[in-house]
Amino acid sequence: MADEPTRISILGLGYVGAVSAACFAKLGFEIIGVDIDANKSERLNRGDAPVLEHGLTELVAEQHRAGRIQATTDALAAVLGSDISLVCVGTPSAANGSLNMDYVERVCGQIGEALGQKLSKNEGYHVVVIRSTVLPGTVEERLIPILENASGKRVGVDFGVVQNPEFLREGTAIQDFFHPPKTVIGANDEKSGQFVSRLYEKIDAPLFVTDIGVASVVKYADNAFHAVKITFGNEIGRFCKKLGIDSHEVMQIFCEDRKLNISPAYLRPGFAFGGSCLPKDLRALLYRGRNLDLEFPFLSGLLPSNKLQIETLVEELKPYRHDGVGFLGLSFKPGTDDLRESPIVSVAEALLGKGAEVRIHDPNLVISALVGSNLRYIMSEIPHLGNLLKESPEPVIRASQAIVVSHNTELFQRAVLQTRPDQIVFDLVRLPNAEQIPARYVGLYW
Numbered sequence: 308m309a310d311e312p313t314r315i316s317i318l319g320l321g322y323v324g325a326v327s328a329a330c331f332a333k334l335g336f337e338i339i340g341v342d343i344d345a346n347k348s349e350r351l352n353r354g355d356a357p358v359l360e361h362g363l364t365e366l367v368a369e370q371h372r373a374g375r376i377q378a379t380t381d382a383l384a385a386v387l388g389s390d391i392s393l394v395c396v397g398t399p400s401a402a403n404g405s406l407n408m409d410y411v412e413r414v415c416g417q418i419g420e421a422l423g424q425k426l427s428k429n430e431g432y433h434v435v436v437i438r439s440t441v442l443p444g445t446v447e448e449r450l451i452p453i454l455e456n457a458s459g460k461r462v463g464v465d466f467g468v469v470q471n472p473e474f475l476r477e478g479t480a481i482q483d484f485f486h487p488p489k490t491v492i493g494a495n496d497e498k499s500g501q502f503v504s505r506l507y508e509k510i511d512a513p514l515f516v517t518d519i520g521v522a523s524v525v526k527y528a529d530n531a532f533h534a535v536k537i538t539f540g541n542e543i544g545r546f547c548k549k550l551g552i553d554s555h556e557v558m559q560i561f562c563e564d565r566k567l568n569i570s571p572a573y574l575r576p577g578f579a580f581g582g583s584c585l586p587k588d589l590r591a592l593l594y595r596g597r598n599l600d601l602e603f604p605f606l607s608g609l610l611p612s613n614k615l616q617i618e619t620l621v622e623e624l625k626p627y628r629h630d631g632v633g634f635l636g637l638s639f640k641p642g643t644d645d646l647r648e649s650p651i652v653s654v655a656e657a658l659l660g661k662g663a664e665v666r667i668h669d670p671n672l673v674i675s676a677l678v679g680s681n682l683r684y685i686m687s688e689i690p691h692l693g694n695l696l697k698e699s700p701e702p703v704i705r706a707s708q709a710i711v712v713s714h715n716t717e718l719f720q721r722a723v724l725q726t727r728p729d730q731i732v733f734d735l736v737r738l739p740n741a742e743q744i745p746a747r748y749v750g751l752y753w
């Protein structure tokens with residue numbers, strides 16, 4: 308392998324491939340484009356853009372004149388003449404929503420055959436970069452075996468495979484290429500990750516080198532989140548319009564909130580939401596919407612999704628009900644004694660209903676210290692749980708087979724270190740000291 312990749316073969320000259328060809332050429336790389344559609348490869352080969360994209364015609368012409376772009380329909384020749392191959396073929400939706408992987412698989416077979424020849428002649432290491440959007444697991448379970456079988460060589464030893472999702476948007480693709488929000492390189496071996504990183508040395512964007520699994524999900528999380536944002540804005544817009552309120556002014560003020568709205572707040576996977584406001588206000592908004600004959604399919608899905616989280620945890624804890632389930636934390640978040648609509652209360656109640664032995668400690672809910680409305684709430688609304696509250700974590704841990712941690716506090720981080728190997732800890736908050744916990748450990752979504 309050359310120390311620096313200089314020659315790039317690009318397989319698939321649609322939007323992603325054609326833009327990548329022109330832009331990597333602009334960065335100084337030698338490009339050989341490949342498309343089974345001879346019309347596209349011929350166009351690129353004579354300095355014409357194979358697809359319509361703002362600024363692409365000029366950039367392709369400029370780079371073709373500079374001698375940095377050529378194209379062919381011959382994948383074998385292109386791979387043999389390059390250090391790195393970018394897979395940019397389409398992955399369209401099939402009728403049932405699944406991805407059509409035919410093009411990606413076929414092109415990997417072709418690259419594999421070429422690699423077999425190239426590597427047998429000892430013509431250097433080669434990295435195959437999957438830029439097409441493919442689901443998690445696809446690269447490891449489907450594409451690497453195809454590449455290995457077709458080449459007779461081994462990934463990570465003879466050649467590298469990297470997943471490098473593309474974030475460009477049609478219409479602003481060239482601008483997005485040079486100024487992407489981020490570059491994500493998923494590699495399961497360091498050498499290939501570093502090699503591909505060099506392609507992006509001149510790109511002004513945060514670079515994340517991670518494993519293939521993370522890189523593949525980042526792409527889907529991004530696009531799902533963009534769809535969430537659009538749909539959320541539109542449902543709030545529909546609500547506003549019906550009420551004669553300016554939706555754009557609402558969302559402008561909403562977006563100015565960089566602490567809780569446009570921020571990382573609430574975006575880490577964890578347990579269900581609850582408390583005295585979120586469920587109540589969401590229900591009120593949906594009820595008002597119904598009165599106005601408005602449907603909000605997206606917002607209406609939130610409470611059922613939240614309920615599913617509670618039900619799933621109850622199911623996971625059910626096997627331990629006769630040997631005791633302990634809860635460290637009962638309120639919906641640390642630092643409050645407010646138990647209204649705490650999802651942990653729902654979990655504890657459901658388990659009690661199934662005959663579980665339950666013990667609970669919450670430092671803000673020590674009965675002997677409670678006064679006023681919260682004591683009244685516990686004694687009138689949930690006396691069955693009030694009686695199970697312990698004054699410290701120790702009795703909960705001592706007597707429970709399964710221990711559920713729902714507050715990420717120093718008290719509970721210390722407490723879980725007292726567990727025994729025959730116990731199990733269910734962590735709903737991603738405790739920072741999880742690795743030191745003596746008990747068997749289950750992270751909620753990690």
Ligand SMILES: NC(=O)c1ccc[n+]([C@@H]2O[C@H](COP(=O)([O-])OP(=O)(O)OC[C@H]3O[C@@H](n4cnc5c(N)ncnc54)[C@H](O)[C@@H]3O)[C@@H](O)[C@H]2O)c1
Pocket residue numbers: 318319320321322323324341342343344347382395396397398410413414438439440441473474475476477
């Ligand atoms: N278009 C976008 O804005 C965008 C953005 C990010 C990611 N992506 C992803 O990138 C991938 C490519 O998207 P696109 O919009 O560029 O697709 P596209 O349909 O425009 O282009 C795909 C090209 O691949 C060619 N091709 C098919 N099989 C081939 C083979 N065996 N050898 C060589 N060429 C072959 C086709 O002829 C076609 O020209 C998809 O997975 C897509 O989801 C697209």
